[in-house]
Amino acid sequence: MLGICNGFQILCEAGLLPGVLRRNRDLEFVCRDVRLRVERSDTAATTRCEPGQELTIPVKHGEGSWYADEELYAELDAAGQVVLRYAEDCNGSVGDVAGVCNEARNVVGLMPHPEHAVDPLLGSGDGALLLASLADAARERALASV
16 A cells, blocks of 8 residues: 555554654745655565665655654664655655655555656656556566466
8 A cells, every 4th residue: 555645644644654744844835856765675665666776756745744753763763664765854854754664564655746756758757666666566466366
């Protein structure tokens, strides 16, 4: 399952993902391309990526600052549940977190919009890596049930 932007907020509010999303640090809407660093490549959304790889994907949010208290953040970071980090601070997220996953790594939430970065002619094709990873996972699941 993947939740993007408001979908990420819903997954957190429903208790399917840890943390909360709140107003951006500067209380302003942020709409621009940002650089992200891939932290995990073993989720359904990141299998076509390498840990440490940088992606350029746009953000478009006013309430996209991910928050967890120090204890929860340290626990998630140690457990490898941080999937993506901002390579640059764009909204005040704790630990520059741009995306997290659940313990089973089958639910992922991220603030950036990979669906708006699928063609280099529009600025970046990096979002296609995340979406193609999801397509791969769906294909594997469908074939496994045959």
